[in-house]
Amino acid sequence: MSSLSTSELRIDDAAHAVAKRRRGRLAQWHLWFILVVVLGPLVIYPLLRLLTLSVTDAHGFSLHAYTAFFGNPETSGVIGKTLGILFASATLASLLGVLLASMLFFKPFPGAKLVTRFLELFVAFPSFLVAFTLIFLYGSQGSVSIGLQRLFNLQHPPLDFLFGIGGVILAEVVFYAPFVVRPTLASFATLDTRLIEAASSLGANGRMVAFKVILPLAWPGIAAGTILCFLLTLNEFGILLVLGSAHLITLPTAIYSSATVDLDLSAAAAGAVVMLAMSLSLYALYRRINRRNGGRNGN
Template identity: 40%
Template structure:
């Protein structure tokens, strides 16, 4: 009884402590979002209207950007899941010198900005990169054979390279909880490595795969730096469309309308990610 009264008395103080972060969040995050939403409802003709949304949804450029954003994000996520699972499997279950150092490097890699990875790929596979330069030096040709970085395949390569560690990190944590005795017993009973992976390891990894894949999908939907730095002319995603409308066309209501759609799509997928993470215990 006395404890419940004390908790009731502490409630106003707890609300008081929560007030500063709520105000900071509202000022730095919610208020700019409200400004974007407000601008998307005020066309250049004046007044309040849904016309910017009507114009955006009727635009072939928006539909193409939406499709490009979705398919690149989905394919990149699948690539990250496959590559991340294989690499995490090797690091966790195939003993080799430096495995711990590689696992620690993954944590450092997560802090790298995305454009840094894109620049590294440009130095290697770009039009005047190392590989093309070596080819022209050896063969005497005018151009090298690798010209894919300015295409959707270049964007996919950069996104898979950058976001794969985001899948590997939860997988390595999940693999550390796998009972190695089960793996050893299955192997001793004659199970092939593929069967051990399917029957013993994969079921334990599914929650981490789902959580990591959901997070990567959300990040790929909102990726801007990779698409911009690859210089892929035929690749226009929703973030790139916001940039072109606001900076190149000065169509701020249209840019804000596209941004609102992108935010709603991302928030919806983030909700899915949180549900999956909660079930996975992440």
């Protein structure tokens, strides 16, 4: 009886080992399928083609595209304008997102859940739709501008700021603030409310509780949402295309112009690689903070 049981156990172990190897081979085939059929033509090949195009010319390997890109006196102005809009928009959007999340979580009001659901739905809207909405409302011929003109008997519409830096920053703040709200709310949900109650019972006012208790504990989630906001704002193109004037040339629009107007694909590829490096740096920072936040929550 004992020998029979031992034989059955060995057979079961062998069957499990065979099934495990079969699952492993199937997983490898799935991985190769994803790499070859999905990631290959859609991600890997375009990136390799972009890199190749930026370091080659008619005579072979060349860094002329990068030397021309960084040697162009207008490049520093384009990058500076891009970074200026990025920091202004993402910073304001992050602050607004954190304030909205704080109000929705700590000071709930009737309809707060509906507002939260709307903000979650808002992130599914295309960015250019927000730009057009602002034009219809606050453009020189928008309903709000025309209403103010008629109300105060003005000769010209009082609002005329959308087609420029001001309009781009406003549209990006409106569009990307909800992207900060969700991770901030998720970070607030992990807080130990007993610590907040203890701080309040010890005489700490609202500002002290916010900056001494809530912010240090929720900071990893807030930082992750903020960096995600910076990453998405850096790669924004629709709002720039709709509201950016002819004088507002940023890195995305410069790349687009080089590729479609000037037909200089090498210069466009070099600019795209520079922008890709900036995006990957922000993404690496986002992933690092997310891993720290996950480890902290796991502990």
